[in-house]
Amino acid sequence: MRKTRMAATVLAGALALGSLGAAAAASASGASSGSMPAHMEGRSAAAQAFHDSMRRLWENHVAWTRLYIVSAAASLPDQQVTAARLLENQTAIGNAIKPFYGDAAGNQLTSLLRDHILTAAAMIEDAKAGDTAKFNRDNRHWHANANRIAAFLHQANPANWPLADMRDMMKTHLDLTLTEAVDRLQGHFFRDVRDYRPIETEILKMADMLSSGIEAQFPDRF
Numbered sequence: 001m002r003k004t005r006m007a008a009t010v011l012a013g014a015l016a017l018g019s020l021g022a023a024a025a026a027s028a029s030g031a032s033s034g035s036m037p038a039h040m041e042g043r044s045a046a047a048q049a050f051h052d053s054m055r056r057l058w059e060n061h062v063a064w065t066r067l068y069i070v071s072a073a074a075s076l077p078d079q080q081v082t083a084a085r086l087l088e089n090q091t092a093i094g095n096a097i098k099p100f101y102g103d104a105a106g107n108q109l110t111s112l113l114r115d116h117i118l119t120a121a122a123m124i125e126d127a128k129a130g131d132t133a134k135f136n137r138d139n140r141h142w143h144a145n146a147n148r149i150a151a152f153l154h155q156a157n158p159a160n161w162p163l164a165d166m167r168d169m170m171k172t173h174l175d176l177t178l179t180e181a182v183d184r185l186q187g188h189f190f191r192d193v194r195d196y197r198p199i200e201t202e203i204l205k206m207a208d209m210l211s212s213g214i215e216a217q218f219p220d221r222f
Helices: 002-019 022-029 045-073 079-101 103-129 132-156 163-185 189-217
Strands: none
Touching: 045 079, 045 103, 045 163, 045 189, 079 103, 079 189, 103 132, 103 163, 132 163, 163 189
């Protein structure tokens, strides 16, 4: 019980310092997650398949992240195997861009995403241990890594993935994930479950932005 209170205090402190903006959650929850935008209508079968596969990859990203948060918060025996499955997803996302940007770029994206996941995992352990100083260091690294992911994407496709948009997209993802972790560790389970809706909505919007950008950059491939 004492460790749970310490974890909640550390994570709640991150929120109070502005690591999370409520506006981000509201913005993400207002986006459409299920309907097809007008510009997607009439697309080729190859483009539609790519769009759908990108959505599956990123929805798996947030789904396995959630499962890991649940396991790690309670130190469940499946924590490590869940972490391994979550890391497999980062490899799959990197592999998905290799046909367009090459093996080196795909491996780089995987490396950045693994850092994103492993740092988030470290932050949960920091919070559980009540180590505010280490949590703050890892939180800064987590956000710096998000900016590196944004820069990587922008450099790969500057015409369709503006740097400001990529950074905003990544920050929203971090903010929403942190809210989810805080509510889980504080035992606010109703809010914790509710948190997943904007997370899912935002990640599908992100997946669509990425697939649409690749389709626009490589029209002959679709």
